[in-house]
Amino acid sequence: MSRRPVLDFWYEFSSTYSYLAAARIEALAEGAEVEVRWRPFLLGPIFAAQGWTTAPFNLYPARGRYMWRDIERQAARLGLPLVRPDPFPQNGLLAARVALSLREQGATPAFTRAVFRAEFAEGRAIADPAVILALLRELGLDAPGVMAAAQGAAVKARLRAETEEARTRGLFGAPTLLTADGEMFWGNDRLEEALAWAAGERPGGMR
Template sequence: MAGATLDFWFEFASTYSYLSAMRIQDLARRCDVVVRWRPFLLGPIFAAQGWPTSPFNVYPAKGRYMWRDMDRLTKARDLPFTRPDPFPRNGLLAARIALAAGPQMPAFCRAVYTAQFGGGADIADPQVLQNCLAQADLSVTLLDAGQDPAIKTELRHQTDRAIALGLFGAPSFTVGEEVFWGDDRLEAALDWAAPD
């Protein structure tokens, strides 16, 4: 059933979430759809599959394809791209700060993705995240959110909700219980959500 709201489920370590984060707001605005940004953690989902790390590391051929695909897509979309080393980066603190950022979450998230995948920065580094907060015109006091028990609980609940929805990767988009997976499904998700 279509609605006017779409949930954007993303993980900061996810390459394809970077692509979606950089374009979702403009596309949604054109479709008259409200986007709710939903950071979550893929680690518990991967661990349940028996994967100690990203499937792009577990399956080398898949990883080689993904990096080449990212080269092509970022060039086509005029986005900066640097492969993070090591991959994946730890996005836990960034996800907690994003939750604490409230309505400014999209600006902060885009700054984090640009720092990581545009510049190769380590997004687990508080100084990197402080710079991202500054770029998003947010107070550096939000760094403290990483230790706030309420924010930690909220992120766990977000991840539990993602699992309950059957999400297995990022980015994912949901409209009610309808799930769309992957940056290449963003337009289909927005079409589903768009008001008649």
């Protein structure tokens, strides 16, 4: 049996559009016969390198107003509940560490979706360790053990390395989708195109 092509799904837990993409990527990837690698990272250091102190949606109010209205439309189209977290953006550091610590167990996708639901469907504070512990328990995982691993030096270093890799590969927002040949697609609305490219389809004879 031949190995499926791989698509790297880079996402940030504070990202509204990552919420949408995480909710639908697995079914679409299965249909395209593409394997997805879930790659949580932090946008904060990437924004800081550009001199930004917060998300561009906060820095540019008109852009932020458009984004929230667009997210409302897209969530409604997908049948996803949506609430605006307060504050926004949420601090996704702990969630990202936990997601990385679950990679070897294969639980990163389920945990990621649970965090996004808690944040954008229920308005819960994902920086609160109690919220993360509750989500881990709901998934039937060893919540104290996972939290301890997530706070360990190895996972902290791994998240720093993942974020640095994202920076060096030119990521500037989330979600970003990278194919094995290095083609970059940014945004939930490019998910289908990214999967098609990963599967070998090329528009108009492109290579």
